[in-house]
Amino acid sequence: MAHPREFHTCEYTDARDDRFLPLVEVSIFSGGSKRKITAWADTGCEPDLVISKSLLQSAKLDLTNKINKNPQLDRTADGREVSVDIYEAICEVGGEKQTIHIHVMDTSNPYDNDGTTMTPLLGLGFFNAYDVLFKGTHRELLFCHPKE
């Protein structure tokens, strides 16, 4: 049986009050430069990377390769439906580059509910482009290629 190939390890981010968070820094190549964003690792979302429109602006990501013509509809974990634009971009984690699809969601304007209770992902992205092994006792995240 083929085993997943590990290619990157990072430690859990030390937050306050003895809390360690599974965050990873993802570099996005955009407009000829490389920008880093912090994202939750392996959240179970279907897209490779989800970010909010506000994070796109604050991180100054210049994503040019939009693959959808009209805004698309994604459903969030709490059942809301939000408008997203999808961009193709190259990301880099632990020296490995991969082409991913980034879903940029407009949290201020959902299709079916009021937006007041929706937080723009707390300024973080959701990254699901790789398999991740959570080594809780070692406070480590192991990034693997799913197929070898």
Added chain:
Amino acid sequence: MNPKQSAFAQIFQKEAIDVSLPATRGDEHEYLFQLIEFTRDSLDKQWSAKFSTTDDKIDALSKEVKLLRSEIRRLKKYAPQQEEYTESDRIYEHFKAELEEKYYGKVVAIDDDLGRIVGIGDTLSDAYEAAKEATRKKQFDFKRVGYRYLNRI
């Protein structure tokens, strides 16, 4: 006395207004006119008690209008966005029955210029690659067959 007249009579009685109840349909209009006059007078009295001059009233009303306008702006900002019915939606609806029978749960890429489905795949990436291969274009619309939404996040 009909129920409406009865209700009016109760109000008048409560306010100790001496109004004789209308006997005919023609009198009913007069009766309603008196009621309107009475309501206007009582509102005027309330406003007069609250605000001494007309300018005060204007100021108060202006503030109220300002507040209402800001409330409208706030509500508009958070009002649900109207989902636009696009050409891609029309194309999807046209092929819906066939797609749901054969490709339920898969992602389709739609080219609205060509008016047809140009790519099908298990994931968005698969559908996009297939569509690019088939059309040499770079932008499409996507639908997950049988679902309202494309992906779960």
